[in-house]
Amino acid sequence: MGKQAAKRRVADNEAVATATMLRGSAQKLNLVAASIRGMKVEKAITTLSFNRRRAAIDVKKVLESAVANAENNHNLDVDNLVVAEATVGKALVMKRFRARARGRAAKIVKPFSRLRIVVREVEETV
Template identity: 60%
Template sequence: MGQSKNPRRVSEQQAMAKGRLIRTSPQKLNLVAQLIRGMPVEKALAELTFSHKRVAQHVKKVLESAIANAENNHDLDIDSLIVDQAFVGKNMVMKRWRARARGRTGKILKPFSEITIVVKEVEEAA
């Protein structure tokens, strides 16, 4: 006897992907996440492909994973997917120090973030 099946975290018409330990601050990552919220997935992929922000490539990878999850795991039509949610959270912070004058130290914080992207299948209006 194995474990019982985990309950779905999203509804039947949705699929989710999560990217963890992305080496940027949550504030910078949220600027890229704002670009794609509510967009159709093909438009969002094009937006991320031509974005000048470094972190856009990480977000694109997570979005592609969410699309693959929708297609392979949940049998959703990829042509009618939109980005339903894209939210950002904090992750760990590496703490480093730098020598300063008179025997003191300066604190250097290197933040990590995580992003969750939820795609949803919508019916096309006739």
């Protein structure tokens, strides 16, 4: 009985992976995500491995998850995958305060972000 399966939101030659509660601002995460857009997956993973930013670790995990989804769930060839999209958005913001002089307080903002990576299989041209 049950529900019908939802239609795929991406094409048949694409696979998706998302991370929803990544600690860090969307602006900083987008700097890392922008560096891999349009790259072949193998080169993107190498680039992220040597990137010194803390956000590169999370981006690499999501990219590897997208590659695993493409291989295991959609039977795509890993050697022909390209990072089609790497989008970053804002999630919640934890608000804290810090006691300051003369009874005042200063606001501390601890943002979270979400990341969505789409990998696409492209035909090899010789």
